[in-house]
Amino acid sequence: MTPDEIAVVRGELEAFAAEVFEPFARKDQRRWGQVYLRGLLTDGQRKSVEPMAARLGEDGNRQALANFITTSPWDPAHIRAQLAWRMEKVIGPEALVFDDTGFLKDGTASACVSRQYTGTAGKVTNCQVGVSLHLASETASAAVNWRLFLPRTWDPASPKADADKVARRTACGIPDDVGHVEKWQLALDMLDETRSWGIEVPLAVADAGYGDAAAFRHGLQARGLNYVVGISTTLSAQPAGAVPVAGPYSGSGRPPVAKYPDKPRSVKELVIAAGRKAARPVQWREGSRPGTGRSGRKRMYSRFVALRVRPAGESEPVQFWLSDLPSGMPLTTLVRLAKLRWRIEHDYREMKQALGLAHFEGRTWGGWHHHVTLVSVAHAFCTLQRLARAPKDTASA
Template sequence: AYVDGLVSVIGHADRARPLRDYCTGLLLPCERKSVEPMAAVTAPERTAAQHQSLLHFVGEGRWSDEKVLSKVRKMVLPAIERAGPIEAWIIDDTAFPKKGTHSVGVARQYCGQLGKQDNCQVAVSLSVANHHASLPVAYRLYLSEAWASDAARRKKVGVPDQIGFQTKIEIALDQIRAACTAGLPRGVVLMDAGYGNHSDLRTALTTLELSYVAGILSSTTVWAPGTGPLPPKSYVPGRGRPTKQLRRDAQHQPIKVKDLALSLPAKAWRPITWREGSNVSLKSRFGRVRICIARRDFNRSERWPEEWLLIEWPKGEKEPTKYWLSSLPPDIGFARLVDIAKLRWRIERDYQELKQETGLDHFEGRGWRGFHHHATLCIAAYGFLISERETIPPSGHRSSTPGKKSLLPENYRPRGSAVQDRTSHPKLDRNDATIPERCAHQSPATMSVLYCSYPKPH
């Protein structure tokens, strides 16, 4: 029934079978969720024909990612909202390490998965979330300036003509504007310092009447309570043109948020528990204070609006570890502010499960269309798991049926692999054991996304 809903927006009737097979393959316990292994497990008696069918469907099929993602959210959001209203919109990006330079968008850039600069692709996404679940509703590959301006490479991998260079911030803002236009249930926009430190993005969110909790760097300058810039100079007739700009002098200077945090008294810090984890409560020490940012306010005629500065300083650490700016109301409770800020962890769970359970990072094609089609179908499969999660008890058995045989034919060997090797690309980071933001790799047969016990909303 879920796939039938997707079929209604995917176009030609002859796409229904490969759509069903591709989504099925993404949920089956095969080692990799690239086209060839999925062809083998979904049609073992006609693997070659199935391989061509799925390859054409995902790599060349002229169906709309936007329409499919729209249908996914229409089918899945009711299941998420049964546990409570949407509380947050989360913007972030995820990286896919790659060898070579031919795959669309591959460039030497920061790779969060590796924690350093390396060859990779980067995609920007927007997710909607509450404490029960989250769902990506927009997803787009980032193209560096070198890629966006290279006509030959663009043509080779099929980058659409209307796609030009945009920063990740601009892509994220476009996704947020589209979500507003589509009428998605609104939430507080959450972002890490990679996005939150950009004041233009925060200002644009305020213009869209969206509140935010934005990570910032410790070097961000603000005006502490009771301080601020000097007002514009008084105009004296006959002495030049009047000025409307705020001023600073030696006694009126902003302060870095790190220095402000270190100057707060001991009574400003409170231990707060924000979530019950699977084994222990997640808690830390926090402080908050009302401030105004100081970014280039000497070019303004009035101060920036007052907002919250939230600071995390875990006990035992020499200095604070995280800082956020928030435009949430002045009367919001302290624990509630922390709870919303920490809800950004759901995007990490999204990426973890999309990669581990539905093979988001297993696509092996080079083209723009295939990259986005594969991601769209991974999100569709993930949405199905979210919508079905509540039908399975949290204490359900995590292992597969005892004695269940692999769905791969016994004589199946991926193209180009050694006889003893069961994966065609052993260097493509199958287990990601060294990745800090992901938990240890689970057996593909466990389907942990269905059986994981999630924290209950406060």
């Protein structure tokens, strides 16, 4: 970029930061918020406080940056709400997408670190897990809310509490009223908070880690949201046409409860029973590799079967989805919405590789929430820059 172009981008960054950081109560918080944001956007591999301070020149006050991110008492929810309002206008979200990502750790002193499964490593390992909510459309997405998952071992009220980890809660600044909550419930809590900001999106998308939880699906329905969620091959269901039948009733005592005459089958069995002729090829987007698509990129497509079913149970993850959208919804639309989750994988990759999402070296609950919030702000600015400068025919790609 030329010096003039750099000056323009810096001016745009300052204007964006002034808008998003407007809730900060103090002038010094607004200043160090902008400096931290610039640090996340600078070149260089590590985006923790010390290396960022070294790259920031005269603004590189390591102590001030560390205090701002770790101990300054600002509420990240206020910044997230401001960010959500700003990005909703630009993205025009079709869905709220829920997901989680791992923050790999070597030590055991950071808040909520534990040996647990994360898709980041594809195994059980020593890590923190963050749950996120994203506004998403085909052209863009933005992480606007976060929760740090607290394992049972960190919860003094849990039978699985670990005395050493419980003893570290105070040093990590974990609030007394925070206990273990399942990830799907954290997702619903974020949904409620985001809606309290005035963000109303009528569709939820998530993978099987959330879709397998019947309570999560019921929670979405109770809040008036439709959903397209991943489910496990082993989740059991009845065919849509199955009808519960009540047994004979003598007229005395409690009447028998109506039951399905046949046992439920796994969704995998129901799809196989539909036969190969039921599968239709659908392209949902064009990828990043060269290919024969309209934009010169490889077409992303596969064969899909859409069946109406009655969910009967729960279990683990693979390429199956469950949706309560209307039965007349075109299969191509269903597939496109189900595949909208790819944008969140793209968000995580950008935030981790370019913006230091997993580089926070502090150990506190508040510091973690501050850092991921500011990384989301930095990612949103990059998204705005891309959308403003990309030709309209390639923005969606």
